[in-house]
Amino acid sequence: MADRVVTAFAPATVSNVACGFDVLGFALEAPGDEVSARFREGPDPQVHIDDIVGDGGRLPREAARNTAGVAVQALLTALGERRGVAITIRKGLPLSSGLGGSAASAAAAVKAVDALLDARAPVETLVACALEGERIGAGSAHADNIAPAICGGFVLVRRASPADIISLPVPAGLTAVVVHPDIEIETARARALLGDTVRLADAIRQWANLGALVHGLHRGDFALIARALEDTIAEPRRASLIPGLMAIKRAAVEAGALGCSLSGSGPSLFALCGDAKAAAAVGGAMTKAVRAEIGGEPQTYISSIAPQGARVVSACAS
Numbered sequence: 001m002a003d004r005v006v007t008a009f010a011p012a013t014v015s016n017v018a019c020g021f022d023v024l025g026f027a028l029e030a031p032g033d034e035v036s037a038r039f040r041e042g043p044d045p046q047v048h049i050d051d052i053v054g055d056g057g058r059l060p061r062e063a064a065r066n067t068a069g070v071a072v073q074a075l076l077t078a079l080g081e082r083r084g085v086a087i088t089i090r091k092g093l094p095l096s097s098g099l100g101g102s103a104a105s106a107a108a109a110v111k112a113v114d115a116l117l118d119a120r121a122p123v124e125t126l127v128a129c130a131l132e133g134e135r136i137g138a139g140s141a142h143a144d145n146i147a148p149a150i151c152g153g154f155v156l157v158r159r160a161s162p163a164d165i166i167s168l169p170v171p172a173g174l175t176a177v178v179v180h181p182d183i184e185i186e187t188a189r190a191r192a193l194l195g196d197t198v199r200l201a202d203a204i205r206q207w208a209n210l211g212a213l214v215h216g217l218h219r220g221d222f223a224l225i226a227r228a229l230e231d232t233i234a235e236p237r238r239a240s241l242i243p244g245l246m247a248i249k250r251a252a253v254e255a256g257a258l259g260c261s262l263s264g265s266g267p268s269l270f271a272l273c274g275d276a277k278a279a280a281a282v283g284g285a286m287t288k289a290v291r292a293e294i295g296g297e298p299q300t301y302i303s304s305i306a307p308q309g310a311r312v313v314s315a316c317a318s
Helices: 065-077 101-117 123-138 143-151 186-190 200-219 222-228 234-241 245-254 276-293
Strands: 002-015 024-040 045-052 086-091 154-159 164-168 173-180 259-262 269-273 301-305 311-317
Touching: 002 101, 002 143, 024 101, 024 143, 024 173, 024 301, 045 065, 065 086, 065 101, 065 123, 086 101, 086 143, 086 222, 101 123, 101 143, 101 311, 123 143, 143 154, 143 164, 200 222, 200 269, 222 259, 234 245, 234 259, 245 259, 245 269, 245 276, 269 276, 276 301
Parallel strands: 045 086
Antiparallel strands: 002 024, 002 311, 024 086, 024 154, 154 164, 173 269, 173 301, 259 269
16 A cells, blocks of 8 residues: 555636636636645655646645645545655646646645545545645635536536535537636735725626526527626726736637636636637637737637546556
8 A cells, every 4th residue: 555656637727707706617628737646654644745846846845835735634634544645746737827726736636645545535525625725825715716626517616615516517519718828927916906895786797697607508508608708896807917808808709709708817818619610719819819919929728618627547556
């Protein structure tokens, strides 16, 4: 058992989804993060980080300050587990991208350690423990990245703690385009722009859009989904962080997108499309617009809504 290594993958996620600030999210097929876990012996047998690959040395190597490390410790505590665990994190997601990077690391970590222990912890436990890691990585515990990273699909977070996660249907053909500009926005900085109050008229419009989007997903009504993909609360306050935001959104819609908005707190933008052909055209238009408005070479991903979230990809002797 001591030399067994389990590796799990967790995907990138789009949170908020325009009108669903802190309550809606969906998983992409790729990219994502991987975490490998093994048992660890020694005088201090708790969580240890063996290595982090792909972060350019920027993420904390101390487990108590690292998203994945904190999530693993929370899981060990929840399970009453006394054996120590060491993890290796491989970042496939760019940092501060709005693609749920901290959530992916936390989700992959708890999935790998759960499998290493053969604990088969319920989803609610995995979500709760990963959320503790998200609290470190994003500055607050909100589950709209964690839930789809663990559960997959398109989800509504009715309540983060205790977890009440509702899986929503995904209409046939629905395809996401995500464009990541060559800039970074820290989640904590973006959240600070939101303040603590919302105009009643804006809140009412946001509630109406959220209800319409959920109904559109259930009915497969792309026209209704298109009308609902509007953010009246977060995006207007964060628009100054993304040069040319409105021009990029306009390019997406003119190319055939149902709608376009910030992915999480940005700088990535997502668009939803009715099929893969439309998504290819939208991806090209958004990439061209980002080059023109922001510069640099953006990363563009086209993906169906991934039905599966965090999953074990290998289990073998080291």
